[in-house]
Amino acid sequence: xxxxxxxxxxxxxxxxxxxxxxxxxxAYAPLLERQGASTWGATEAEAIKNIEDVLHFVLxxxxxHGEDIPEEPADQVEVTVEPRVAITV
Numbered sequence: 001x002x003x004x005x006x007x008x009x010x011x012x013x014x015x016x017x018x019x020x021x022x023x024x025x026x027a028y029a030p031l032l033e034r035q036g037a038s039t040w041g042a043t044e045a046e047a048i049k050n051i052e053d054v055l056h057f058v059l060x061x062x063x064x065h066g067e068d069i070p071e072e073p074a075d076q077v078e079v080t081v082e083p084r085v086a087i088t089v
Contacts, residue, residue, distance in 0.1 A: 005088040006059065006069060008032065010051050012044055027051035029085075031070055032058055048085070055087045 008029045017023040025047035028038035032055065039054045041047030062069050 003088050005086050006071060007086050008037075008055060009072065010048070010055075010085055012047055012051075015040060029055055031072060035062065052085045052087065055085060059087055 008031055010027055010029050013026045014022060015024045015026045024040055024042045025044050026038070026040055027047035027050060029051065031037075035058050037051070037055055037058050039047065039050040041050045059069060
């Protein structure tokens with residue numbers, strides 16, 4: 001099977017504990033959040049690394065199960081300060 005690179009917008013948000021104290025960062029890919037593409041990290045850099053790992057596992061699982069991997073529409077170009085990650089599977 002040929003390899004392909006997918007680009008996904010990811011959202012990184014500060015996270016809080018039950019008392020409202022900062023406790024790290026929540027990271028997720030909106031397009032694949034229903035498939036489990038959500039994670040956490042103590043730092044923003046760790047959250048980005050973790051979402052890259054999670055996205056890789058989610059995409060590998062989707063391919064193994066014959067599921068279609070959604071892609072963001074190419075005609076909807078936007079400028080964003082949100083990070084994006086590229087995953088090749």
